[in-house]
Amino acid sequence: MSGCHGKILRVDLNNSSTTVEEVPESKYKQYLGGAGLATRYLWDEVPQGADPLGKENKLIFMTGSLTGALAPSTGRFSVVAKSPQTGIWGQANSGGRWGVDFKNSGYDGLILEGISPKPVYLVIDDNRVELRDASHLWGMNVPETTAAVKEEVGKKYNVACIGPGGENLVRYASIMNDLGRTAGRCGLGAVMGSKKFKAIAARGNSRIQIRQPEEFKTHSKKLYELIDDSMFKMSLQSFGTNVVLDLVSIRGGFPTRNWQSGVFEESDYINGPAISDNILNKNVTCFACPIECGRGTEIKKGKYAGQKGEGPEYETVGTFGGMCAVGNLEAITMAGYLCNDYGIDTISAGSTIAFAMECYEKGILSGKDTGGMDLRFGDADLIVDLVHLIARREGIGDLLAEGTKRMSEKLGRGSEDFAMHVKGLELPAYDSRAVQLTGLTYATANRGGDHITAYVQGPTFIDAPLLIIDESEIKDPFAADPGEVQIATDLEDMLTTFDCIGACKFMGLCISAGDWVELVNRATGWDYSLDGYKQAGERVYNLARAFCNREGLRAEDDTLPKRLLEEPLPEGPAEGHVNELPSLLERYYKLRGWDEQSGKPTAAKLKELDLEDVAKELWS
Numbered sequence: 265m266s267g268c269h270g271k272i273l274r275v276d277l278n279n280s281s282t283t284v285e286e287v288p289e290s291k292y293k294q295y296l297g298g299a300g301l302a303t304r305y306l307w308d309e310v311p312q313g314a315d316p317l318g319k320e321n322k323l324i325f326m327t328g329s330l331t332g333a334l335a336p337s338t339g340r341f342s343v344v345a346k347s348p349q350t351g352i353w354g355q356a357n358s359g360g361r362w363g364v365d366f367k368n369s370g371y372d373g374l375i376l377e378g379i380s381p382k383p384v385y386l387v388i389d390d391n392r393v394e395l396r397d398a399s400h401l402w403g404m405n406v407p408e409t410t411a412a413v414k415e416e417v418g419k420k421y422n423v424a425c426i427g428p429g430g431e432n433l434v435r436y437a438s439i440m441n442d443l444g445r446t447a448g449r450c451g452l453g454a455v456m457g458s459k460k461f462k463a464i465a466a467r468g469n470s471r472i473q474i475r476q477p478e479e480f481k482t483h484s485k486k487l488y489e490l491i492d493d494s495m496f497k498m499s500l501q502s503f504g505t506n507v508v509l510d511l512v513s514i515r516g517g518f519p520t521r522n523w524q525s526g527v528f529e530e531s532d533y534i535n536g537p538a539i540s541d542n543i544l545n546k547n548v549t550c551f552a553c554p555i556e557c558g559r560g561t562e563i564k565k566g567k568y569a570g571q572k573g574e575g576p577e578y579e580t581v582g583t584f585g586g587m588c589a590v591g592n593l594e595a596i597t598m599a600g601y602l603c604n605d606y607g608i609d610t611i612s613a614g615s616t617i618a619f620a621m622e623c624y625e626k627g628i629l630s631g632k633d634t635g636g637m638d639l640r641f642g643d644a645d646l647i648v649d650l651v652h653l654i655a656r657r658e659g660i661g662d663l664l665a666e667g668t669k670r671m672s673e674k675l676g677r678g679s680e681d682f683a684m685h686v687k688g689l690e691l692p693a694y695d696s697r698a699v700q701l702t703g704l705t706y707a708t709a710n711r712g713g714d715h716i717t718a719y720v721q722g723p724t725f726i727d728a729p730l731l732i733i734d735e736s737e738i739k740d741p742f743a744a745d746p747g748e749v750q751i752a753t754d755l756e757d758m759l760t761t762f763d764c765i766g767a768c769k770f771m772g773l774c775i776s777a778g779d780w781v782e783l784v785n786r787a788t789g790w791d792y793s794l795d796g797y798k799q800a801g802e803r804v805y806n807l808a809r810a811f812c813n814r815e816g817l818r819a820e821d822d823t824l825p826k827r828l829l830e831e832p833l834p835e836g837p838a839e840g841h842v843n844e845l846p847s848l849l850e851r852y853y854k855l856r857g858w859d860e861q862s863g864k865p866t867a868a869k870l871k872e873l874d875l876e877d878v879a880k881e882l883w884s
């Protein structure tokens with residue numbers, strides 16, 4: 265096979281055994297690799313009703329069909345499992361270069377099953393696979409674990425691991441790689457922790473074959489030149505992902521004080537230029553990516569001066585900053601560093617803290633609950649202190665480690681109305697009342713409240729079509745126009761392919777779909793047409809949806825928090841707007857071919873996507 269090795273490693277942690285399995289090329293092609301292939305294994309192997317933190321759940325690492333190929337940003341991998349945060353399909357994706365080092369070990373993916381009786385870590389080096397005792401690593405944070413593992417196995421190995429967040433089963437624990445890169449969402453670090461599995465050290469010399477190397481190289485070179493000349497590269501390289509803060513603020517959609525407003529008066533202190541001016545040391549990039557959007561930073565003043573790390577990314581600034589009403593860049597940066605070190609997702613952590621602050625403001629949480637802590641909006645040091653408590657599950661941190669949904673279910677007293685999550689996943693930092701289509705994609709995304717399943721904000725920022733879809737003109741972001749719903753479904757399908765092939769979704773803003781199909785075909789020898797390729801994305805999207813349905817997801821779960829539906833934004837450019845879902849959802853279900861009563865993909869739709877066996881089980 266070209267583009268991939270055609271084999272995966274399976275580790276049964278119950279009895280420390282490993283097996284190597286071949287993956288038929290037809291299966292690889294049907295799901296494109298990465299998240300698609302992993303989702304197929306999840307559907308086939310994790311039984312309905314499995315406890316996400318129990319023996320039956322499986323944690324699946326999968327590289328894509330372009331991971332490791334020298335094309336723009338093709339170093340990514342996906343992790344898939346049933347999520348302990350949402351109870352449905354969980355998927356997270358990460359860059360850096362760990363995915364490439366893992367793939368160079370000779371395997372396309374890894375399936376972890378069962379639960380180890382004691383902490384272990386895995387060493388993979390070409391054909392050598394070894395499970396080692398990790399008892400001495402348990403309790404270490406991410407930098408400590410990475411250093412200790414490298415000390416034991418050699419500096420050439422690259423390490424993906426969990427920190428105390430995963431060990432302590434924080435519902436939104438992440439899996440970290442390359443120290444500062446994160447498979448962040450859906451709590452897959454907690455699944456890893458539940459399996460007593462601490463780390464994977466990988467390296468190797470098993471490079472993938474490219475089917476048409478010269479053609480691939482020529483096409484790839486053309487795309488690198490295109491990116492080099494783009495405004496897209498210039499803006500992300502200059503200001504990182506936080507370049508979008510000002511663009512979001514212009515529309516009045518920067519969630520502030522737990523989404524009570526879309527206007528944060530201190531945003532100039534924490535935006536992209538503020539990072540460049542105050543804390544940026546160097547740009548950080550992922551494998552083969554010319555963009556260099558990562559931020560290597562150092563806090564230069566105040567209480568946390570001297571601390572170094574990566575970030576903050578936009579979402580970290582949005583959740584710890586705007587949502588918690590903190591305009592102190594140094595504290596936000598420190599909170600982000602700590603999330604990386606402990607291995608917890610910054611979006612869910614910052615968002616849950618903001619929710620707790622509003623509960624405190626409204627008297628639903630008191631000093632008695634918080635151990636005397638004053639959970640007030642705007643307290644910079646508080647966000648840092650709370651990250652420590654969450655990761656260690658100490659004091660009030662134990663409640664916050666459960667995430668917004670479970671907290672609100674426990675606290676009650678009306679807190680459900682401003683619990684900002686969809687299906688249990690905390691929302692990222694784009695107020696959907698300022699871009700109606702964003703609300704639709706939050707409501708329908710397979711993993712819950714998520715912004716990059718379909719990055720519909722993109723066309724509203726750059727005022728130009730996203731290159732990976734044909735039609736992407738959003739005429740008025742404040743208006744709910746059913747005629748624009750296809751932008752969302754097209755983006756969902758096309759962006760799904762990025763998680764399958766192992767490329768960065770940001771590339772959807774500057775490289776066309778046709779170019780991606782060309783790269784995939786040249787690398788693998790497949791013969792995808794543009795329509796066939798898009799349909800592969802749709803197949804994976806529907807398979808993930810079917811998994812969610814099998815776990816009990818229904819049409820009524822495709823909704824938004826009450827605040828977004830009923831509380832108009834009180835000020836700013838989006839003043840007076842709420843999310844208007846019904847007409848958008850109706851059109852969405854029609855376009856998707858989903859049953860409006862049950863919320864399931866119809867049997868006909870699944871059959872059209874070559875998923876007859878899934879249809880049979882889902883509709884039996």
Ligand code: SF4
Nearest residue numbers: 337550553555557768
């Ligand atoms: S655009 Fe940024 S996140 Fe994406 S691959 Fe490049 S450096 Fe990594």
